[in-house]
Amino acid sequence: MPINAGPEYFAAEKKYSEAKTKKEKIIALEEMIRTAPKHKSSEKLLRNLKKRLAKFKKELNKEATARAKAKPKDIIRKEGAAQVCIIGLTNSGKSSLLQALTNANVKIADYPFTTKKPKVGMTDYAGVGIQLVEIPSTFTPDAIAIVRTCDLILILLDGTKDLERQLKELAKLLEKSGLGSKRVLIAANKSDEKKSENILHVSAKAGDGLLRLREEIWSRLGLIRVYTKSPDGLKSEKPLTLKSGSTVRDATKEVHKSLLKNFRFARVFNKTKYSGRKVGLEYVLSDLDVVEIHAG
Ligand SMILES: Nc1nc2c(ncn2[C@@H]2O[C@H](COP(=O)(O)OP(=O)(O)OP(=O)(O)O)[C@@H](O)[C@H]2O)c(=O)[nH]1
Ligand SMILES: [Mg+2]
Incomplete structure (x- = not known):
């Protein structure tokens, strides 16, 4: 306890001991520093108080930075094709x-x-x-x-x-x-x-x-939509989305890797006069083609 400290100092000291948050502690400490007697015998006390104040301020700053970092930015998750x-x-x-x-x-x-x-x-x-x-x-x-x-x-x-x-x-x-x-x-x-x-x-x-x-x-966008179809089935409800230039191989792989091993041929249906003809794995597909894969 400092010698010759006034009632203001003691009140601040009480506030400090009762403070619940860092912010409250900082306010109380600043008041203690302001009201502490400024003579030789209290130099050590003042040094200590200032050190404590600096420590709290640093901690508070750190917490604020961490909070700002954790705040979500305007990040938009990519969805769709x-x-x-x-x-x-x-x-x-x-x-x-x-x-x-x-x-x-x-x-x-x-x-x-x-x-x-x-x-x-x-x-x-x-x-x-x-x-x-x-x-x-x-x-x-x-x-x-x-x-x-x-x-x-x-x-x-x-x-x-x-x-x-x-x-x-x-x-x-x-x-x-x-x-x-x-x-x-x-x-x-x-x-x-x-x-x-x-x-x-x-x-x-x-x-x-x-x-x-x-x-x-x-x-x-440089994409094509390709429907797949089994020889006895209906065309898929949702098309596959492939890059332009994709082949029957790419489409088959997308459906199932195992289909590729047993692949025999495919038929491609579209609005051209070649619709329904047999094609191989390297055939380049167009937007909205329907591919019927024959395998096994
Ligand atoms: N006549 C006409 N007015 C339009 C059309 N489209 C938008 N507007 C008007 O233009 C104004 C701005 O429209 P917004 O869609 O808010 O434009 P924005 O580019 O999103 O604007 P900010 O978000 O404020 O940068 C509004 O008053 C709209 O009603 C259009 O096709 N024709
Ligand atoms: Mg707008």
């Missing part, structure tokens, strides 16, 4: 398009930066799920990280505004983030107000051009 990120300047209609194409329920408004966090929706392409993500136009590092790993970027321009200027700005942003070589599809929205020439145009609001847009998205 592919992920498409919608980017554009604010108010171009990204949320409206996401809503028109998917099951997402998003806020749409005419003021800028309505969407602050990435928003997700799923859409179905003949049994194949494609995930669409609206990237907020604030382009935070977390959101850019999603764009980095997506399979296609859909650049959505506001068709009622200067297209060149928007494209330039977005290209600059992608370039700066090292995303200049990613696959993109460009579309101009709000065709109900203004139709732009020489560009894929849509209206998220009126629903114009959405079918075409979906087809363009699908064709840019």
Whole structure:
């Protein structure tokens, strides 16, 4: 106990001994330091108090950093066969398009930066799920990280505004983030107000051009849907999703590895005049082909 300490000091000391949290202890310690007698005989005491205070502050800081690290970021788990990120300047209609194409329920408004966090929706392409993500136009590092790993970027321009200027700005942003070589599809929205020439145009609001847009998205993804069928059975309900250029071998392997060992031939059904003909393992498949595998 310090010599000549006043009642303020003792009150602070009591507060300190009763403190339950680090924050309370820090406040009490600061008060003890402030009210402790400042003469030679209490130098050691002051040193000790300051040391204790520094220790508590350091611990509190550490805890806060750990909490911040544990907080979930804007991470979006990839789902379906592919992920498409919608980017554009604010108010171009990204949320409206996401809503028109998917099951997402998003806020749409005419003021800028309505969407602050990435928003997700799923859409179905003949049994194949494609995930669409609206990237907020604030382009935070977390959101850019999603764009980095997506399979296609859909650049959505506001068709009622200067297209060149928007494209330039977005290209600059992608370039700066090292995303200049990613696959993109460009579309101009709000065709109900203004139709732009020489560009894929849509209206998220009126629903114009959405079918075409979906087809363009699908064709840019470089994927094919292949149905399988057993010789006596019906075609599979859900297609396999394969990379373009995949062969009967790839499809057979997907169905079951053991089928490959006993493979004899396959028949491929489609809309061409060759539909139903016998093919081998190296036959290159097309989108929506139906493959009947003969094995054993
Ligand atoms: N005329 C017309 N207006 C549209 C269309 N699509 C969106 N809008 C309007 O444009 C405004 C912005 O739409 P949002 O879908 O919120 O745009 P956003 O790009 O998500 O905007 P932020 O999230 O704020 O960056 C709203 O007032 C919409 O009603 C369209 O096809 N035609
Ligand atoms: Mg939005």
